[in-house]
Amino acid sequence: xxxxxxxxxxxxxxxxxxxxxxxxxxxxxxxxxxxxxxxxxxxxxxxxxxxxxxxxxxxxxxxxxxxxxxxxxxxxxxxxxxxxxxxxxxxxxxxxxxxxxxxxxxxxxxxxxxxxxxxxxxxxxxxxxxxxxxxxxxxxxxxxxxxxxxxxxxxxxxxxxxxxxxxxxxxxxxxxxxxxxxxxxxxxxxxxxx
Amino acid sequence: xxxxxxxxxxxxxxxxxxxxxxxxxxxxxxxxxxxxxxxxxxxxxxxxxxxxxxxxxxxxxxxxxxxxxxxxxxxxxxxxxxxxxxxxxxxxxxxxxxxxxxxxxxxxxxxxxxxxxxxxxxxxxxxxxxxxxxxxxxxxxxxxxxxxxxxxxxxxxxxxxxxxxxxxxxxxxxxxxxxxxxxxxxxxxxxxxx
DNA sequence: CCTGTATGAATGAAAG
DNA sequence: CTTTCATTCATACAGG
Numbered sequence: 001x002x003x004x005x006x007x008x009x010x011x012x013x014x015x016x017x018x019x020x021x022x023x024x025x026x027x028x029x030x031x032x033x034x035x036x037x038x039x040x041x042x043x044x045x046x047x048x049x050x051x052x053x054x055x056x057x058x059x060x061x062x063x064x065x066x067x068x069x070x071x072x073x074x075x076x077x078x079x080x081x082x083x084x085x086x087x088x089x090x091x092x093x094x095x096x097x098x099x100x101x102x103x104x105x106x107x108x109x110x111x112x113x114x115x116x117x118x119x120x121x122x123x124x125x126x127x128x129x130x131x132x133x134x135x136x137x138x139x140x141x142x143x144x145x146x147x148x149x150x151x152x153x154x155x156x157x158x159x160x161x162x163x164x165x166x167x168x169x170x171x172x173x174x175x176x177x178x179x180x181x182x183x184x185x186x187x188x189x190x191x192x193x194x
Numbered sequence: 195x196x197x198x199x200x201x202x203x204x205x206x207x208x209x210x211x212x213x214x215x216x217x218x219x220x221x222x223x224x225x226x227x228x229x230x231x232x233x234x235x236x237x238x239x240x241x242x243x244x245x246x247x248x249x250x251x252x253x254x255x256x257x258x259x260x261x262x263x264x265x266x267x268x269x270x271x272x273x274x275x276x277x278x279x280x281x282x283x284x285x286x287x288x289x290x291x292x293x294x295x296x297x298x299x300x301x302x303x304x305x306x307x308x309x310x311x312x313x314x315x316x317x318x319x320x321x322x323x324x325x326x327x328x329x330x331x332x333x334x335x336x337x338x339x340x341x342x343x344x345x346x347x348x349x350x351x352x353x354x355x356x357x358x359x360x361x362x363x364x365x366x367x368x369x370x371x372x373x374x375x376x377x378x379x380x381x382x383x384x385x386x387x388x
Numbered sequence: 389c390c391t392g393t394a395t396g397a398a399t400g401a402a403a404g
Numbered sequence: 405c406t407t408t409c410a411t412t413c414a415t416a417c418a419g420g
Contacts, residue, residue: 067415068394088408113396121410122395261411263398282405310403315406316399 070115071105078112082119089116264309265299272306276313283310 070078081097089097089112098109124161264272275283283291283306290305356380 069396069416090407111396115395115409118395118397120408124409263400263412305400309399311405318406354398 038090068107068111070111072109073102073104074107075100077104078119082116087120262299262301262305264305267298268295270300271295271298272309272313274360276310 077100078097086093088108094112094116098107098112101107101112203235214369272291280287288303288306288310292306294299295306
């Protein structure tokens with residue numbers, strides 16, 4: 001049998017794309033309902049399009065669950081390494097750690113990388129909070145870090161985006177498409193009519 | 195290297211699912227536009243789904259969003275340019291791009307520059323290969339083939355998930371509502387994978 | 389069931 | 405260019 005080969009990454013991309021669509025649909029339907037609740041729209045039914053092909057009857061989204069969660073063992077090891085002070089376990093180190101942790105459950109280098117990033121960042125934030133010396137007795141939308149050179153309102157470019165026409169924009173491109181092209185090495189049309 | 199193998203049928207199913215979503219979304223949007231031609235929907239973002247007008251408390255000015263975020267259109271354009279292979283855009287190029295994008299939302303040259311930097315860097319990191327067989331774990335200066343022939347096994351990592359139900363459903367449910375003509379999921383991108 | 393919180397992941401910006 | 409930091413988004417999970 002002729003088969004195609006995909007990497008896990010590609011699989012993930014596909015899953016995401018579908019997820020995105022599922023999400024949009026959900027949102028649109030919601031919006032639609034809200035709006036039409038007060039209008040007559042009998043003529044505007046969508047037919048049977050309404051629901052989601054990708055949702056199980058349990059209401060569980062198929063596209064969900066993609067988030068890694070460290071097992072207790074892994075977490076323990078990670079914490080230990082983190083505490084060793086070896087700040088940024090760059091590249092090679094990551095690989096080592098990953099392969100070690102792999103024996104205690106599914107994990108990838110990216111996971112490890114992210115974990116350290118987050119661990120570090122949050123550990124830092126924690127400290128800032130625990131230093132109540134600086135008082136901002138006012139509702140500050142943001143805490144000015146005393147030790148960080150917050151080059152804030154400098155050349156940051158905000159974007160309020162009051163733009164209400166977002167709907168149109170959203171569909172012009174599935175976004176992740178750029179990584180999907182190699183999925184179709186088959187000279188056939190993209191959508192063989194069978 | 196781990197890869198998943200799909201049959202043509204499975205590929206087809208996936209493609210169809212995406213098509214269906216694309217189609218539904220299109221219709222919903224269309225309908226939505228028709229209905230809300232003059233209604234106020236601002237604040238309802240579809241993209242990230244936050245319907246947050248950013249007016250947190252007592253009219254405290256929205257100090258948030260100090261970070262630029264590309265609008266879908268901008269992103270699309272950027273991706274396209276990126277895919278054209280013309281790596282690091284020159285200074286002049288950046289200017290051009292910026293002015294083009296300006297028409298689709300607030301943006302600065304710095305934003306564009308950063309975007310390309312990041313895009314490239316991350317795209318490169320994508321091809322991390324964690325081949326356990328690959329011993330000789332010396333300094334892995336392994337720069338991969340010029341073209342992406344990566345087979346990274348980056349993916350979703352489930353652990354001893356006692357709840358395996360969703361995983362399998364992914365490829366089933368080919369049937370969805372009727373109407374669906376072939377909507378090409380991703381018509382372009384002729385990047386040679388080789 | 390719905391709301392709040394912890395935390396994995398994504399990404400713009402900046403440092404090195 | 406490569407690596408790191410900061411902020412934000414989204415989700416798993418606990419509590420009401």
